Amino acid sequence: MSALQVQAGELLASGKAEVVIGYGEGTRGRVRPVFVRTRADVSLLVFDGRCTANLTVYLAKPEVGRMGKAAIVATPGAVRSLIQLIAEHQVDPGEVVVLAADDDAVTLLTDPAALEAYAAAHPVTIPPEAKAVTESLARMSAQERRAFWDAELSRCFKCYACRSACALCYCTRCITDMNQPQWVCVAPHALGVMEWHLNRAMHMAGRCVQCGSCTSACPAGIPIGLLAMEASRSVEKEFGAQAGLRCDAPPALSSFAADDRESFIL
Amino acid sequence: MTTELTFEPKIVAFVCNWCTYAGADLTGTSRIAYASNVRIMRFPCTGRIDYNLVLKALEQGADGILISGCHPNDCHYSTGNFHARRRWVVFRHMMEYMGFDLRRVKFAWVSAAEGAKWAEVVNTTVREIRELGPATEYTELHRKGVA
Amino acid sequence: MCSDPGQNMIKSAIKEKNLTGVVVAACSPRMHEPTFRRACAEAGLNPFLCEMANLREQCSWVHPRTDATTEKAIDIVSMLVAKVKRNAPLFPIKVPVTRTALVIGGGIAGIQSALDIANAGRQVVLVEREPSIGGHMSQLSETFPTLDCSQCILTPRMVEVAQHPNITLHTYAEVESLSGFIGNFTARIRKKARSIDERSCTGCGECVTACPIKKIPSEFNAGLGLRSAIYVPFPQAVPNKPVIDRGRCTYFQKGKCRFCETKCPAKAIRFDQQDEILDIAVGAVVVSTGFTVVETSFFPEYGYGLYKDVITGLQFERLLSASGPTLGEVRRPSDGKTPKNVVFLACAGSRDPAKGIEYCSKICCMYTAKHAMLYRHKVPDGDATVFYMDIRAAGKGYDEFVRRAIEDDEVRYIRGRVSRVFERQGKLVVKGADTLLGGQQVEIEADLVVLASAAVANPGAEELAQRLHVSYDGHSFFSEAHPKLRPVETNSAGIFLAGACQAPKDIPESVGQASAAASKVVGLFSCEELTREPVIAVVNRTAPPAYSTCAGCFMCRSACPFNAIESEEIKGRDGQILKTLARVNPGLCQGCGTCVAFCRSKAIDLQGFTHEQMYAQVMDLFA
Numbered sequence A: 001m002s003a004l005q006v007q008a009g010e011l012l013a014s015g016k017a018e019v020v021i022g023y024g025e026g027t028r029g030r031v032r033p034v035f036v037r038t039r040a041d042v043s044l045l046v047f048d049g050r051c052t053a054n055l056t057v058y059l060a061k062p063e064v065g066r067m068g069k070a071a072i073v074a075t076p077g078a079v080r081s082l083i084q085l086i087a088e089h090q091v092d093p094g095e096v097v098v099l100a101a102d103d104d105a106v107t108l109l110t111d112p113a114a115l116e117a118y119a120a121a122h123p124v125t126i127p128p129e130a131k132a133v134t135e136s137l138a139r140m141s142a143q144e145r146r147a148f149w150d151a152e153l154s155r156c157f158k159c160y161a162c163r164s165a166c167a168l169c170y171c172t173r174c175i176t177d178m179n180q181p182q183w184v185c186v187a188p189h190a191l192g193v194m195e196w197h198l199n200r201a202m203h204m205a206g207r208c209v210q211c212g213s214c215t216s217a218c219p220a221g222i223p224i225g226l227l228a229m230e231a232s233r234s235v236e237k238e239f240g241a242q243a244g245l246r247c248d249a250p251p252a253l254s255s256f257a258a259d260d261r262e263s264f265i266l
Numbered sequence B: 001m002t003t004e005l006t007f008e009p010k011i012v013a014f015v016c017n018w019c020t021y022a023g024a025d026l027t028g029t030s031r032i033a034y035a036s037n038v039r040i041m042r043f044p045c046t047g048r049i050d051y052n053l054v055l056k057a058l059e060q061g062a063d064g065i066l067i068s069g070c071h072p073n074d075c076h077y078s079t080g081n082f083h084a085r086r087r088w089v090v091f092r093h094m095m096e097y098m099g100f101d102l103r104r105v106k107f108a109w110v111s112a113a114e115g116a117k118w119a120e121v122v123n124t125t126v127r128e129i130r131e132l133g134p135a136t137e138y139t140e141l142h143r144k145g146v147a
Numbered sequence C: 001m002c003s004d005p006g007q008n009m010i011k012s013a014i015k016e017k018n019l020t021g022v023v024v025a026a027c028s029p030r031m032h033e034p035t036f037r038r039a040c041a042e043a044g045l046n047p048f049l050c051e052m053a054n055l056r057e058q059c060s061w062v063h064p065r066t067d068a069t070t071e072k073a074i075d076i077v078s079m080l081v082a083k084v085k086r087n088a089p090l091f092p093i094k095v096p097v098t099r100t101a102l103v104i105g106g107g108i109a110g111i112q113s114a115l116d117i118a119n120a121g122r123q124v125v126l127v128e129r130e131p132s133i134g135g136h137m138s139q140l141s142e143t144f145p146t147l148d149c150s151q152c153i154l155t156p157r158m159v160e161v162a163q164h165p166n167i168t169l170h171t172y173a174e175v176e177s178l179s180g181f182i183g184n185f186t187a188r189i190r191k192k193a194r195s196i197d198e199r200s201c202t203g204c205g206e207c208v209t210a211c212p213i214k215k216i217p218s219e220f221n222a223g224l225g226l227r228s229a230i231y232v233p234f235p236q237a238v239p240n241k242p243v244i245d246r247g248r249c250t251y252f253q254k255g256k257c258r259f260c261e262t263k264c265p266a267k268a269i270r271f272d273q274q275d276e277i278l279d280i281a282v283g284a285v286v287v288s289t290g291f292t293v294v295e296t297s298f299f300p301e302y303g304y305g306l307y308k309d310v311i312t313g314l315q316f317e318r319l320l321s322a323s324g325p326t327l328g329e330v331r332r333p334s335d336g337k338t339p340k341n342v343v344f345l346a347c348a349g350s351r352d353p354a355k356g357i358e359y360c361s362k363i364c365c366m367y368t369a370k371h372a373m374l375y376r377h378k379v380p381d382g383d384a385t386v387f388y389m390d391i392r393a394a395g396k397g398y399d400e401f402v403r404r405a406i407e408d409d410e411v412r413y414i415r416g417r418v419s420r421v422f423e424r425q426g427k428l429v430v431k432g433a434d435t436l437l438g439g440q441q442v443e444i445e446a447d448l449v450v451l452a453s454a455a456v457a458n459p460g461a462e463e464l465a466q467r468l469h470v471s472y473d474g475h476s477f478f479s480e481a482h483p484k485l486r487p488v489e490t491n492s493a494g495i496f497l498a499g500a501c502q503a504p505k506d507i508p509e510s511v512g513q514a515s516a517a518a519s520k521v522v523g524l525f526s527c528e529e530l531t532r533e534p535v536i537a538v539v540n541r542t543a544p545p546a547y548s549t550c551a552g553c554f555m556c557r558s559a560c561p562f563n564a565i566e567s568e569e570i571k572g573r574d575g576q577i578l579k580t581l582a583r584v585n586p587g588l589c590q591g592c593g594t595c596v597a598f599c600r601s602k603a604i605d606l607q608g609f610t611h612e613q614m615y616a617q618v619m620d621l622f623a
Ligand SMILES: Cc1cc2nc3c(=O)[nH]c(=O)nc-3n(C[C@H](O)[C@H](O)[C@H](O)COP(=O)(O)OP(=O)(O)OC[C@H]3O[C@@H](n4cnc5c(N)ncnc54)[C@H](O)[C@@H]3O)c2cc1C
Pocket: C104, C105, C106, C107, C108, C109, C110, C127, C128, C129, C130, C132, C133, C134, C135, C136, C137, C140, C142, C143, C144, C145, C173, C174, C175, C288, C289, C290, C291, C292, C293, C313, C314, C317, C363, C367, C370, C458, C464, C498, C499, C500, C501, C505, C506, C507, C508, C510
């Protein structure tokens, strides 16, 4: 039995958790989420390089809530998103324990302080492909960037996999689903897609924890996470607030400092 | 060349009720003439101005946008403009990151006493947008969309 | 249009054509929106179904008579027509009012507010942190510009407070929290244990005489006199009941003593008394917690507080006061000798960006003139010198007062800042520049140096402001809602300011503001219900299981300048919490709409400026 399976078994046996949300073997060599509720089933749990999806998305689901107190297998990115969810009052820290998994080590985190310490010790990692795109974008002119995003976004067919994969896209009603008024054109055409992604980026400003799940989820292979990450990084750079590090952090975008810098207002 | 000279940009101004709107009223009572290209939308506070409305205006065919409210520390509601400022910093950054031309979205603090400044801000905006020519980025997207 | 015939035209059109919305294309809504809305209401149309298109100030007055201008006018009207189609009837919000006022701080400002409100027939709860009310004014000797004795004019007011049937006084007490909103606050008050049963105590003072611990620096005498561990801060204290300073009392520190208890004829000493917590309902709050002055230790250049004969103006007040440690004789702290050379330094700390106090403390010019004058009266053969930057004596009889000091009492005024005060062969030397003599250096030997030290906010002022949800400026003075037009209101509706907690002030100004605040409170209390504009934010409600599209993220809460956003729990039949939502408190919301633009799921909207209304205007413009 792996260390993860042992720890999960102990949590279930002691009643510290009634369900363990983790990764299990799926079809065609892929992993899928599993919800382990008995000790006998802990053997289903796996953790390896394939396990990148952010499982904290399940925490807000009522079906999962009904299973009782949860333990969740979390990558460092997922730990950050859990912290952010706590800061945004979406998860009660008393209702969840975390099996933080990183390579081979499994750490049990049971309170906000432990989560924060773990997040601090595991800084954001940007995959090399994303870094390469970011760097080339930085070198582009505005027109080239426009063309880049036009081309990338032209492949988006609004399946909303990015939204479903993101733990922080938990709105009861997403702005894309509103029709009175119709803020975002429904059709997956150039305009509708731009509106959708600009809105998602703005909504993620100061909140995106750079877990990369949205990019991994996109069936069209669009590096869509770059937009949200850029919005969050801009908040970090301008206002010094980084998402996913403190369970009691105030909302970064809806707060202000009287001396916030700005040079564009006449 | 002639088309450029006759191009009259359509500008939408999103302004707060207490400072800029009052300032623009003062421009009127002081009879300071300025370009008629601007359409003013009144909001209670700059804090109320939604970037989606700005986006909609651009998509619908606005050539330029002017967003204006009370100077820092002058907000009628004390901090609405500070909140707005933070939001606009991020919004501009994202527009830029997606390659949109930031020169079409202008910001100014105009107090209720700055009637002359309002006229000047509008005139400058109109002049600059006229030089940029008609906005196409968004209408292009729109066209692609409907096609 | 705004004339009677114009209004009548609108009224009859509403009636004849059964109009469901009106756009008046005329002048600025900032000018006549109320006029036309009233006209609509008179014709039976909800006033919020009327909008104004500003064709005058923002069109015809600023553009020439051209086609482009006409086009603009058409656009303006058309946008508002698009808006008005989506307007909903709105109704003024009624909020019940608890007609009791809370006054925090019993200095002269708090006393005045409390008396004014009480005399208007309303209940007042006055909370004072110290064992007695009176504030700084009780420490003053005589007051400018009339030189009447401070205690003599203050004491009757203090007694009136204590005896007023409409005033409940809690001294040695603090406000721990304030919740609710205008008309409906709940204040939690902690009455610190006085260790005395106030009802039995007769104020005879036997306990004070009995107390063996007598060498505690007296706060009232600004450290220049001594008091015992059980003490009454000053003879005219209200209430005139002692309090045990538990940090200094031998019994509380070492478990032995209780001498006071044995001497008390009324058996009023209560060593086991506990702090008392009171929750009281109030409808309005006046904050009048005053100010403080910086101590001599604040000034490295004047000896860091090490020289005994460098004192603050407040300490000098105590030396001048007949009830002070020297019984009103000017004798210096180091050796009790009468100083023959007194140097007064105005602007000590004030107007000095390097010290972090850029502002003018406002009262110092006047009290320095008063000090020099009173000193000259008491020590006719003594020399008084004042170092000043400017003399700011704007006020009725103020400049005349300063003139009198200079001309009649021969006080020497030297314009210049003092760079150092130091000791040379046992004598204090004041070194400065005389800027009127081209910056010539001057050195003056002094027996006593009095610093007109800067008036600053009370320590802990920010914390109190946060507890009360009022804002404060960069110097921790509480902020008024508008520097000119709403000088006694705060940004939190129902909370008012009086006195030096808002900025340094002298007594007449403090009293004036206190009466103004009181009249605001009395005005608020004049009706059982208060009516508020319905232009406020609301969080939507939908059918279960969502209950609202609000996700309870509370991003909106930190956006609201007025703390109007609360949380609401949706509970199931068995009491379990199904969802936590944001809720706007209609008593607090001022309708700025900042929250609205932050809500990702647009679950919160602003009545009168809704998403639909604003969206329709933009779309109409390009239709
Ligand atoms: C040296 C000196 C000389 C002066 N001479 C004159 C003069 O001659 N003429 C003149 O017009 N003015 C004079 N002044 C100014 C005068 O003292 C002030 O104008 C006046 O005291 C202001 O009154 P106030 O009630 O606002 O504040 P304060 O007098 O400071 O009273 C505030 C009260 O609130 C209480 N308090 C504070 N915090 C709390 C809390 N958290 N909870 C409950 N209670 C609290 C305090 O204990 C105090 O009782 C002088 C000032 C100084 C420093």
